[in-house]
Amino acid sequence: MLKLHGNALSAKIKLGNHSLLTVTRTNCSDEAKGSYAYLMDGQTPDSGYGCYLDFGGRLNNFSSIDGYLNLPLEMGYLEEGDIISVESSGHTNVVFRRNSPHNTILLTERCNHYCLMCSQPPKDVDDSWLMNEAMKLLDLIPKETGNIGFSGGEPTLYGDDFISLIKKAKSSLPNTAIDVLTNGRRFSDPKFAKAYADINHPDCLLGIPIYSDDPVRHNYVVQADGAFDETIKGILNLKKYGQKVEIRIVIHKQTIGRLVETCEFIARNLLFVDHVALMGLEMMGFTRANLDSLWIDPLEYKDILSRAVKVLNAYGIRASVYNHQLCLVNPDVLPNYVKSISDWKNEFVDECEPCLRKSECGGFFSSSKIHRYSDNISPFTSHAK
Numbered sequence: 001m002l003k004l005h006g007n008a009l010s011a012k013i014k015l016g017n018h019s020l021l022t023v024t025r026t027n028c029s030d031e032a033k034g035s036y037a038y039l040m041d042g043q044t045p046d047s048g049y050g051c052y053l054d055f056g057g058r059l060n061n062f063s064s065i066d067g068y069l070n071l072p073l074e075m076g077y078l079e080e081g082d083i084i085s086v087e088s089s090g091h092t093n094v095v096f097r098r099n100s101p102h103n104t105i106l107l108t109e110r111c112n113h114y115c116l117m118c119s120q121p122p123k124d125v126d127d128s129w130l131m132n133e134a135m136k137l138l139d140l141i142p143k144e145t146g147n148i149g150f151s152g153g154e155p156t157l158y159g160d161d162f163i164s165l166i167k168k169a170k171s172s173l174p175n176t177a178i179d180v181l182t183n184g185r186r187f188s189d190p191k192f193a194k195a196y197a198d199i200n201h202p203d204c205l206l207g208i209p210i211y212s213d214d215p216v217r218h219n220y221v222v223q224a225d226g227a228f229d230e231t232i233k234g235i236l237n238l239k240k241y242g243q244k245v246e247i248r249i250v251i252h253k254q255t256i257g258r259l260v261e262t263c264e265f266i267a268r269n270l271l272f273v274d275h276v277a278l279m280g281l282e283m284m285g286f287t288r289a290n291l292d293s294l295w296i297d298p299l300e301y302k303d304i305l306s307r308a309v310k311v312l313n314a315y316g317i318r319a320s321v322y323n324h325q326l327c328l329v330n331p332d333v334l335p336n337y338v339k340s341i342s343d344w345k346n347e348f349v350d351e352c353e354p355c356l357r358k359s360e361c362g363g364f365f366s367s368s369k370i371h372r373y374s375d376n377i378s379p380f381t382s383h384a385k
């Protein structure tokens, strides 16, 4: 797993907290230098940069220069055009990687859900600095970037500030597609849904979870009374205003029992959604604590997954199967199968070594490799489908 955060091993920096710096190895104008992190190469660098990056102390003969920032060796992948957020302590977060198609910007850790399998357990803290940082980041991300994501927590808890963020994304990055992960409840307020729709972003998709057609089951999974009704109202409001909506269903022991019925519910009542994602479980956050009540081997549910996909396909709903291993799904699912796990947390296990179809397989979350994955991984011995 790529290391996206790290404490400085040593630092001689004088930066404000959460300073955003663009990584460079080329010389900048004197006026611009302060907003760049210079990748040192063993030559004595010009003065004036926001900081000077070293990894694992390889260039510690420069450790006395003002701005020296020695990060863990595992962060040595940083390249020209990447963007880092440096805290005054030297702790550094990689907030944008120029060559990655998987850049997701965390907006908050606050949430009005407490999902059994939340990968980012909610914290009741004032982390509005994350929103301020995201606003600034939008000015630094290159205009040619194809896609970025916004996630939480629940981003719409910001209310009007969330609307302002999407407006800014539209003006700063007019050609960049946006994906937002939200529980959709805030859009049950028609005024909020209208304010969002009025931005008229050309390519913004809201990914909203529905975990069951049974409201009680959905509310149990998200641990919030009344959530199902508000989410459905939110989706209906958004579609009334012509906004793009993706429904996301995470598959686990608490949702598999009604997966087919949930897809039928979507087909009958929400046929107009733009996409449905059927997603495997990520072994992060609460999932690990609740593993006994969540884990089910994908091999056990592969026929149910096939039936769910068949329902969505039959109704002409665009559907994708995310976060699954190729050897654990039936062949009839393959037209909907997507290699979806973000590059920085995508790995394979030792059992995959002889597999002849590894290049077609989505592999594993790094966290699955460590904590739990199927006992039924079976390498393909031929390329035949």
Ligand code: SF4
Pocket: 325, 326, 327, 328, 348, 349, 351, 352, 355, 356, 357, 358, 361, 362, 363, 377, 378, 379, 380
């Ligand atoms: S054995 Fe092959 S298909 Fe199965 S998880 Fe590994 S690479 Fe994917």
